[in-house]
Amino acid sequence: MPDLPLTAWIALAAVLGLLVGSFLNVVILRLPERMAAEWRREARDVLELDARDEALPPGIVRERSHCPHCKHPLSAADNIPLFGWLLLGGRCRYCKAGISIQYPLVELLSGVLSAIVVWKLGPTWPALAGLVLTWILIALSGIDFRTQLLPDQLTLPLLWLGLLLALKPMFVAAPSAIVGAAIGYLSLWSVYWLFKLLTGKEGMGHGDFKLLAALGAWMGPLALLPVILLSSLIGALVGGSLIALRRHERGVPMPFGPFIAMAGWVWFVAGDTLLHTYLQLTGLR
Structure with missing residues (x-):
């Protein structure tokens, strides 16, 4: 360059x-x-x-x-x-x-x-890959906010690109990418079916499984728990704020995909820093 x-x-x-x-x-x-x-x-x-x-x-x-x-x-x-x-x-x-x-x-x-x-x-080449990840996450978030859809036309190419980049490897090795994709999908898939069996309702869409699987392919299985925790925290803060401001009614479904995308991007660019800060604050390092 x-x-x-x-x-x-x-x-x-x-x-x-x-x-x-x-x-x-x-x-x-x-x-x-x-x-x-x-x-x-x-x-x-x-x-x-x-x-x-x-x-x-x-x-x-x-x-x-x-x-x-x-x-x-x-x-x-x-x-x-x-x-x-x-x-x-x-x-x-x-x-x-x-x-x-x-x-x-x-x-x-x-x-x-x-x-x-x-x-x-x-x-660097990883930065170019990171730009592609960023742009697709923005598109997915915008679509999900508007329509509560996470199109396969975007989630699946993102998943496959993460797996292909692991052949390099660029961010994680191929075994970590494969395991991350599998755990990312199955974790939310399991929550979906458990919630449906208990309530008879669908708590999230299938696109959420695929999006988390894609993030697992890009960053490996160790990133999944922080991403889920961050997305839940962001979702609670945003959802609570919208309800408090009466911009969103209680009981009306809110798309979860944008919060997964936000958390995934934050962990992609700052995961190491956040983990280091957490370990220092908790006295674990």
């Missing part, structure tokens, strides 16, 4: 993260719509119903970005990550309808987290 100061690499990662964040918004909004349309087509085929002339929603790559209200295509200036939304004052240039704050938030989050990954790992 070119010989540049670390600060330059961090800045480049931040800019790249902003650009990728703009694409992640497209994935978050369009992938569930495409999935739902394809499910309806498959259901009609299985049930041998008359086919409907239903146009598929816009694709993720080919179709240009457009206003979700008036459908007017956006110009290049409107699509500048973060700054396009700010320059427009959060409103469509053409119909003046409000534009969701999700767009700049996802772009900003992608830029900041990308910079942190490169700051932590340096201009």
Whole structure:
């Protein structure tokens, strides 16, 4: 790689993260719509119903970005990550309808987290892999927050990529990656079925199993307990805050995938530091 100061690499990662964040918004909004349309087509085929002339929603790559209200295509200036939304004052240039704050938030989050990954790992191949992990976790979190879905189109490639990187090995050795993936899946799978047998209800979705399996493949089995504990803590804090602020009703299901993703990313970039701090505070080291 070119010989540049670390600060330059961090800045480049931040800019790249902003650009990728703009694409992640497209994935978050369009992938569930495409999935739902394809499910309806498959259901009609299985049930041998008359086919409907239903146009598929816009694709993720080919179709240009457009206003979700008036459908007017956006110009290049409107699509500048973060700054396009700010320059427009959060409103469509053409119909003046409000534009969701999700767009700049996802772009900003992608830029900041990308910079942190490169700051932590340096201009290395592991950092590039870490960026891919970060971007997929952001997309999964956004989709789960909106739809309570964790698409196989994202969780399974993340799982396989973690296993393939273990052949290097880049983060953990292959045996640890395989065991981590298996334990990650089976741990939540067991909780799911135990909860369902006791209550008759589904406490979480199958996508949560696959996401934790993917994190186990990337970081090994020893990371799973801290990730589960962190995700439970984050979920309790966020859920309690939303209920206290009356932004979420009691008894209404809340997606758990984003909290798993948050905890997994935190442990990926700072697990060693957190473990060292814990051992010092508890007097175990």
